[in-house]
Amino acid sequence: MVNQLTPLIVIIFGVVLIFNNHINKLKGHDIIISFSGKLDVEVLNNALVVVEKKLLERDLPLKYTKKIYNVLVECLQNIFHHGIKDENGDAECIFSVSFFENKFHIYSGNLIPNSISQSINQKISSVNKLTEDEVVNQYRKVLDNGIISDKGGSGLGFLDMKRKTKNNIGFEFFPSGDNSFFMLNLTINIKS
């Protein structure tokens, strides 16, 4: 029993630690949403409604509201399609949207198997190296290849994040046994 429970406790404890660490990072931020727990369709839908409502309440040009919403959709659907899921099909995750020093910050984190962390690292690193024009060209190339993976992924997620945020994609891996907690950190500059 103890052996069966141990990995679960390590994972939950690990997520709590990462979440606390994450909350510390948000000190001073104006937090629009911050979530830690299991992501199912209901949580995902409710989170999008709350974030859109709160963004619309701000004196913010509509284009930024749409940009932030779109980027959050990609982050959450990435977790939904690629995160490790429990027996109910839900993925343990954290995410937040906050505002600090003229930038919106979107964080999302979920568990992935260590076996794919290397390829994610390579994908994001190569997207981060692209110039603005190269991102557009690469996006069009991948869009035109017509492939949607059996997990529902388009292969466009990271390119879309870099293109819409116009900033490099921040990311970190926190290894824990056979899995890693994968954190994405995206920023959108608000120009007045």
Add this chain to the structure above:
Amino acid sequence: MINLRIEPTAKTPLIFCNAETGIILLEGRSIPENSAEYFQPVYDWIDDYVNTPNAKTDFQVKLEYFNTSSSKCILNVLKKLENLHGSGKSSVEIHWFFEEDDEDMQEAGQDFDVIISIPFKMISINQFEKN
């Protein structure tokens, strides 16, 4: 042939494919988790429509949001319409509507315009009507 109408939800668009007028309308938001499944009825309808199409076909896209997997599905629709246009059986036009300050939606239209060789009109409007 039977028209196809799928009512919108918070995450999926209104789809209205009208065989009599040749207008195919996509309006609202397209951010479902299962985009390929969602668009299948549209693919099936177009596959049928191309057999006896209207002399003119007008694909009108009025989207507020769409996710990356929907973008592949929209491209699939456009490729089917490109084939129809190329066959000479129907003259196809695309009308891509975007809200005037939404540069991301404007750029998305430009992406499709570059990939697809059908007359493509970009139309900037003040704001979409809310349903």
